[in-house]
Amino acid sequence: MHHNEIFPRFRKGKVLTPGNFGCLKGIPTLNITNGCLFRCTYCYARGYTQAPREGEIHLYVNLSSLLEEELARRRIFPPWIILNTSSDCFQSHPDILSVAYEVIRTLLDRGIGISFLTKGVIPQRFIDLFGRSPEKILAQIGLVSLSDRYWREYEPGTPSPDKRIENIQRLKEIGIVPEIRIDPIIPFVTDTEIEAMTLLRQLQEKGVKKVTLSYLHLRPAIYQQLMKELSPLHRRVIESCFRTQEWKAIGSSTKTKLLPKTIREKGYQRIKEIGERLGITAAICQCKNPDLKGDLCSSGRVKAVLGKRTPAQLPLFRC
Ligand code: SF4
Numbered sequence: 001m002h003h004n005e006i007f008p009r010f011r012k013g014k015v016l017t018p019g020n021f022g023c024l025k026g027i028p029t030l031n032i033t034n035g036c037l038f039r040c041t042y043c044y045a046r047g048y049t050q051a052p053r054e055g056e057i058h059l060y061v062n063l064s065s066l067l068e069e070e071l072a073r074r075r076i077f078p079p080w081i082i083l084n085t086s087s088d089c090f091q092s093h094p095d096i097l098s099v100a101y102e103v104i105r106t107l108l109d110r111g112i113g114i115s116f117l118t119k120g121v122i123p124q125r126f127i128d129l130f131g132r133s134p135e136k137i138l139a140q141i142g143l144v145s146l147s148d149r150y151w152r153e154y155e156p157g158t159p160s161p162d163k164r165i166e167n168i169q170r171l172k173e174i175g176i177v178p179e180i181r182i183d184p185i186i187p188f189v190t191d192t193e194i195e196a197m198t199l200l201r202q203l204q205e206k207g208v209k210k211v212t213l214s215y216l217h218l219r220p221a222i223y224q225q226l227m228k229e230l231s232p233l234h235r236r237v238i239e240s241c242f243r244t245q246e247w248k249a250i251g252s253s254t255k256t257k258l259l260p261k262t263i264r265e266k267g268y269q270r271i272k273e274i275g276e277r278l279g280i281t282a283a284i285c286q287c288k289n290p291d292l293k294g295d296l297c298s299s300g301r302v303k304a305v306l307g308k309r310t311p312a313q314l315p316l317f318r319c
Pocket of ligand 1: 036037038039040042043044045046086087088119
């Protein structure tokens with residue numbers, strides 16, 4: 001496995017910057033690290049120009065004090081902040097987790113809600129912290145498949161699917177039902193009837209009510225990563241599915257390839273129907289499927305809430 005090293009970094013300047021893509025637009029986003037220990041093969045953040053060198057993780061060790069100073073200067077707090085847009089705050093390393101804990105506590109102490117997507121294991125002390133204000137937590141767990149085959153091939157650096165499932169139980173004990181993000185769905189690998197059924201059955205047993213769906217899409221850097229890191233069989237699957245597709249401008253990316261529309265439509269329909277039978281609502285991620293009728297995921301709902309209210313109508317969020 002690839003060697004990862006963590007480097008402490010001191011951030012400067014403003015930390016709360018509004019997101020500029022899709023449903024994150026206008027909501028401040030925050031990342032604890034630049035670079036991510038999990039190194040998913042399909043990770044788009046690994047291809048960012050500002051991404052550190054392979055195997056390097058830059059940890060913003062002064063983030064919570066910077067955040068405290070910035071919030072002290074503000075008259076109005078943002079009601080929500082979205083974590084983990086290009087990293088994961090629950091990467092399995094004690095130093096990362098301790099910065100994450102301080103940052104999240106700083107936010108929750110001021111009544112600022114957090115929305116996050118994670119493929120990590122959420123330690124119990126975070127669960128205890130969330131338990132003080134569960135209504136301020138929008139939790140999404142990233143989980144595409146329960147199969148070892150998928151995990152070892154596409155996300156070998158992440159905690160196992162079983163460990164991620166355990167997050168659901170812990171969150172439920174404090175009254176939070178996480179949403180599951182099934183993304184990236186791999187055509188002909190994780191979108192079969194049996195694969196989807198196995199995953200959704202397990203999620204139903206754990207009390208999950210909502211999942212969001214999105215097929216793999218490519219950007220040039222993701223494509224290169226996949227071709228470098230996947231086994232020949234999976235490289236062939238990806239190559240043949242995307243061969244006919246053009247690079248297009250989608251969202252903030254100028255070069256994106258989506259899967260052929262028919263593959264996506266049929267696959268989403270198949271998974272949605274299985275979900276319906278099990279009492280799970282499956283929404284299609286709108287930002288990544290601009291040509292289909294999408295649904296609003298939880299980030300989208302945060303934005304919808306923000307869009308409808310002016311700061312004056314949000315007295316709870318004022319300092
Ligand atoms: S967990 Fe997210 S940020 Fe980390 S490598 Fe995987 S896709 Fe990238």
